[in-house]
Amino acid sequence: MISPRQLFFTLALARIGALLVLLPVVHAGEAMQDAWISVIVATGVAILIAWLGAYLAMKHPGKSLGRFANDLLGRLGGTIATGILALSFYVLCLIRVRLVSLVIISHFMPRTPGWALAIPILLTACYGAMMGPDTIGRASEFFFTVMAVIIVASLAVFYAWSPERVAGLKPVLSRGLGPVFAASVPATFLGLVSGLKVLALGRFTTEKGKIPKATATALLISGLALLVFAINAVTALGPAQAQRSVTPLLALASSVSIEGVLERLDLVLVAAWVMGVTFDVTALLMSSSILIGDSVGADHRKVTAVLFLLGLVPVSHRITDIFTMRRLHSTPVTGIWAIVIAVGTLAPVFVAYLIKKRKGGS
Amino acid sequence: MRRTGFVALIIFLALGFSGCWDRIEIEDVAIVGAMGIDKGQGDNVVVSLEITNPGALAIGTHAATSQSPVVSIVTRDEASTIRAAITNAQRRTPRRIVTGLIGTVVFGQSLAREGIGQYIDYLVRNARVRSSAVLATCDSGAGLLQRPFLSPLPSRTLAGLSESAPASGMTMTATITEFAAKLSEPGIEPITLHTVGRKTKDVQVKRQGEEVKQTDPAVMLEEPIDVDITLDGELPADSPVLSPYRESSSGEFVPGITIDIGIAAYRDDKMVGLLDGVEARGYLWATGKLEEGTVEVPDPGGSGKTIALSIIRSSASIKPVLDEEVVRMDVELHVDLETREGPLDTDMTNETLLQALEDSIDALILHEARATLNRVQKELKSDIYGFGNRVYRANPKLWAQLEPRWNDEVFPNLEVRLQVSSRVRAPGAAYGLSAR
Numbered sequence: 001m002i003s004p005r006q007l008f009f010t011l012a013l014a015r016i017g018a019l020l021v022l023l024p025v026v027h028a029g030e031a032m033q034d035a036w037i038s039v040i041v042a043t044g045v046a047i048l049i050a051w052l053g054a055y056l057a058m059k060h061p062g063k064s065l066g067r068f069a070n071d072l073l074g075r076l077g078g079t080i081a082t083g084i085l086a087l088s089f090y091v092l093c094l095i096r097v098r099l100v101s102l103v104i105i106s107h108f109m110p111r112t113p114g115w116a117l118a119i120p121i122l123l124t125a126c127y128g129a130m131m132g133p134d135t136i137g138r139a140s141e142f143f144f145t146v147m148a149v150i151i152v153a154s155l156a157v158f159y160a161w162s163p164e165r166v167a168g169l170k171p172v173l174s175r176g177l178g179p180v181f182a183a184s185v186p187a188t189f190l191g192l193v194s195g196l197k198v199l200a201l202g203r204f205t206t207e208k209g210k211i212p213k214a215t216a217t218a219l220l221i222s223g224l225a226l227l228v229f230a231i232n233a234v235t236a237l238g239p240a241q242a243q244r245s246v247t248p249l250l251a252l253a254s255s256v257s258i259e260g261v262l263e264r265l266d267l268v269l270v271a272a273w274v275m276g277v278t279f280d281v282t283a284l285l286m287s288s289s290i291l292i293g294d295s296v297g298a299d300h301r302k303v304t305a306v307l308f309l310l311g312l313v314p315v316s317h318r319i320t321d322i323f324t325m326r327r328l329h330s331t332p333v334t335g336i337w338a339i340v341i342a343v344g345t346l347a348p349v350f351v352a353y354l355i356k357k358r359k360g361g362s
Numbered sequence: 363m364r365r366t367g368f369v370a371l372i373i374f375l376a377l378g379f380s381g382c383w384d385r386i387e388i389e390d391v392a393i394v395g396a397m398g399i400d401k402g403q404g405d406n407v408v409v410s411l412e413i414t415n416p417g418a419l420a421i422g423t424h425a426a427t428s429q430s431p432v433v434s435i436v437t438r439d440e441a442s443t444i445r446a447a448i449t450n451a452q453r454r455t456p457r458r459i460v461t462g463l464i465g466t467v468v469f470g471q472s473l474a475r476e477g478i479g480q481y482i483d484y485l486v487r488n489a490r491v492r493s494s495a496v497l498a499t500c501d502s503g504a505g506l507l508q509r510p511f512l513s514p515l516p517s518r519t520l521a522g523l524s525e526s527a528p529a530s531g532m533t534m535t536a537t538i539t540e541f542a543a544k545l546s547e548p549g550i551e552p553i554t555l556h557t558v559g560r561k562t563k564d565v566q567v568k569r570q571g572e573e574v575k576q577t578d579p580a581v582m583l584e585e586p587i588d589v590d591i592t593l594d595g596e597l598p599a600d601s602p603v604l605s606p607y608r609e610s611s612s613g614e615f616v617p618g619i620t621i622d623i624g625i626a627a628y629r630d631d632k633m634v635g636l637l638d639g640v641e642a643r644g645y646l647w648a649t650g651k652l653e654e655g656t657v658e659v660p661d662p663g664g665s666g667k668t669i670a671l672s673i674i675r676s677s678a679s680i681k682p683v684l685d686e687e688v689v690r691m692d693v694e695l696h697v698d699l700e701t702r703e704g705p706l707d708t709d710m711t712n713e714t715l716l717q718a719l720e721d722s723i724d725a726l727i728l729h730e731a732r733a734t735l736n737r738v739q740k741e742l743k744s745d746i747y748g749f750g751n752r753v754y755r756a757n758p759k760l761w762a763q764l765e766p767r768w769n770d771e772v773f774p775n776l777e778v779r780l781q782v783s784s785r786v787r788a789p790g791a792a793y794g795l796s797a798r
Contacts, residue, residue: 107489107490108489110490127368174758174759236539236543237539237542237543238542238543238547239546239547240546240547241486241539241542241543241545241546241547244546245486250489251486251539252493252539254489254492254494255492255493255494255537255538255539256494
C-alpha cells in the first residue's frame with residue numbers, strides 16, 4: 001500500500017519528469033509569449049477532470065477502475081471504458097520510451113541505434129512495474145527530492161548565467177484566446193493522463209479521503225514547474241526559437257556554461273529527465289497493467305510482462321520516430337484523445353456511479 | 363526469481379548503457395576549438411577549423427620530445443554547406459573531428475554581408491555544437507583563427523578575448539542562442555562581437571630583411587589563404603586590417619596581435635555595419651549594457667588636463683511613448699563612475715567641481731550615444747536597440763501596422779529622447795594631492 005503522500009510524489013514526479021524537456025505548451029499552437037497562460041488553463045482543466053477520477057477512486061476503496069467500471073457498466077461496458085484508459089497509458093508509455101531514446105541519441109550518441117536505449121528503458125520500467133506500487137511509492141519520495149533539487153538548482157543557474165533575455169512575456173493575449181487554448185490542449189491531455197493514474201493506483205492507496213487532494217496537488221505542483229520552464233524557454237530563446245526547438249530546455253541549458261564550475265548543464269538536465277521519464281513510463285506501464293489485470297481478472301505482473309514483450313517492436317521501430325512525435329503531441333491528436341478518454345471512460349463511469357448512488361448504491 | 367531478474371536486468375542495462383556503439387577514444391578525436399566561416403566561390407562557404415593537438419599543449423611546445431610541437435592546425439575546406447565542408451576536412455584528418463568544444467564561431471565580413479541565416483541554422487540544429495559558443499564577425503573568419511596571442515591556441519585567444527574585451531566598454535558578446543533569439547524576435551536586430559584580423563594572404567613578411575613566417579610557429583596552416591575582402595570604407599585608414607604589421611620600436615614587425623574590437627550590427631541575418639571604439643560604446647550607453655570601461659573628460663577646474671574615470675555600472679530605462687500619431691522612445695541613462703586619474707591639485711570632494719564633472723560626463727555620454735544612434739538610424743537602418751520590440755510589447759496592434767516599414771521608414775525617423783544622469787560615486791583612494 002502507498003500513502004497519499006507517496007501517491008502525490010508518484011504523480012508529480014512522473015509528470016514533471018515527462019515535461020522537463022518537452023514543454024508541450026511551447027510547441028503546440030501559436031501561443032508564443034502567452035504560453036504561460038496556456039499552462040494555467042491546461043493545469044486548471046486537467047485538475048478539474050482528474051479530480052473526477054480521483055473522486056471515483058476515493059469512492060471505490062480497494063478497487064481500481066478495472067473492477068469498479070465492470071461493477072458499474074457491466075462486463076462489456078467496463079472493459080471498453082477501462083481499455084481506453086489502459087491503452088492510452090500504454091501508448092504514451094511506448095511513445096515516451098522512444099522519445100527519450102531518440103533525444104539522447106540525436107544529442108549525444110548519433111550512431112547508437114534507437115532500440116539500444118529504448119529496450120533497456122522499457123525493461124527498467126517493466127521491472128519497476130513488476131515490483132509494484134509499494135516499491136514505486138517509496139522510490140518516488142527519494143527521486144522527487146532529487147528531481148526538486150536539480151530543478152531548483154537549474155533554474156537558479158538559468159537566471160544567473162543564461163543568455164540575455166531577449167523576449168518578454170508581454171503582450172498578453174495579443175493574438176486572442178484561440179492560440180492560447182489551442183496550445184493548452186496537449187498540456188491538458190498530458191496532465192489529464194498523469195492525474196488519471198489515480199484510477200489504477202488509488203486501489204493501493206491508504207486514507208482514501210486524501211486521494212483527490214493528493215492528485216490535485218500533484219498536478220498543481222507539476223503545473224507550476226511547467227509554468228516556470230515555459231517562461232524560461234520563451235524569454236531566453238524567444239518564443240519562435242523555442243517553438244522550433246525539439247527540446248527547448250535542452251537548447252537553453254546548452255547555452256549555459258559556467259567556466260570551471262558547470263560546463264554542461266544540459267547533461268544534468270538530461271540525467272534528471274531520463275530519471276523522471278523512466279519513472280513516468282514505469283508508472284504508466286504499471287497503471288496500464290493494473291487496469292487490464294483487474295478488468296480481466298489477471299495478475300498485473302503477468303500483464304506487465306506481456307505488455308513489455310508487445311512493446312519491444314514499437315519502441316524499436318521508426319513508426320514512433322521523432323517526426324511522428326510532434327504529430328502525436330499536436331493539438332488535434334491530443335484533443336481528440338482527451339475527448340475519447342473523457343467521453344469513453346470518465347463520463348460513463350461517473351454517470352453510472354451517480355445513477356447507482358441515487359438508487360441507493362454505495 | 364526476483365534476485366535472478368534483478369541480476370539479469372543489471373547485466374542488460376550495463377550492456378545497453380555502455381555507449382559501445384559510440385565510443386571514440388580521446389586519442390582518436392580531433393577537437394575543434396574554433397570555426398571560421400567565409401564566403402567561397404558562388405554560394406559556397408569556406409570553413410576553417412582550428413584543430414587542437416592536446417598532446418603538444420600538455421608537454422609544451424619547446425620540450426624535447428617526439429611529440430609534434432604543433433599545438434593546432436587550421437584546416438580549410440570549401441563546400442556548399444558547412445556540414446559538407448567539415449566532411450571534406452574529415453577526409454584528410456586521421457582523427458574524428460569533434461565540434462562539441464567549439465567556443466567561438468567567426469564569420470567573415472563578405473559572407474556576413476550576404477546573410478548567415480543558413481549557417482546559424484546549422485549551429486542551432488547541430489546538438490553537438492554548444493549554443494554558448496560566442497559569435498564573432500571578422501574581416502576574414504579564417505584569418506582570425508591564425509592569430510594566437512598570449513595563448514598558444516588561436517581558439518583560446520578568441521575565447522579569452524570574448525570574455526575580457528567587454529571590460530574595455532567598447533564591445534559586447536553574443537552567443538549563438540542570443541543571436542538566434544534576436545533573429546526570431548520581432549523588433550530587435552542581432553549583433554555580434556567584431557574583431558579585426560589581418561589579411562591572411564600576408565603570411566610571408568620581411569623581418570629585418572629576412573623572409574619569415576609571421577604566424578606563431580606553434581600554429582601551422584595547411585595552405586595560404588587568399589580571401590578578398592571588400593571593406594566598403596568601414597574601417598579607418600590605420601586599421602590593422604589595412605596595415606596588418608606595424609613596426610615596433612625595436613625595428614621588428616609585430617605579427618597581427620593588434621586587435622581592434624567592436625560590434626557588428628546585423629539586419630535580419632545580414633551584417634550592415636560595424637561599430638568600433640567609441641561608436642560601440644555609444645550603443646552600449648543607450649542600451650545600459652556598459653559595465654566597465656574608461657571615460658575621459660577635461661578637468662572642469664580649468665587645468666587643461668584630463669580626468670579619467672572608470673565606469674562602475676550603467677543602466678538604461680527605455681519607455682515607448684505611443685500616442686495615436688506619435689511613436690517616441692524616452693531613454694533614461696544612469697551611469698555610476700569612480701575617479702581614477704586627474705591633475706594633482708584637483709579636489710574631488712569639491713561639490714561645485716564634482717557637479718561640473720558630472721555635467722561634463724553627461725554631455726560626453728549624450729554625445730556618444732546620440733552619435734551612434736544617428737548613424738544606426740540613418741545609415742545602418744537596423745534596430746539593434748530593440749525599440750521596435752518595446753512597441754510590440756506595449757501595443758501589438760500598432761506594431762502590426764508598423765512592422766513592415768519599421769527598419770526602413772519608422773526607425774530611421776524615430777524620435778529618441780535621451781536623458782543622462784551620471785554620478786561620480788567615489789574619488790578613488792585619494793581625495794587629491796597637493797603639488798609643491
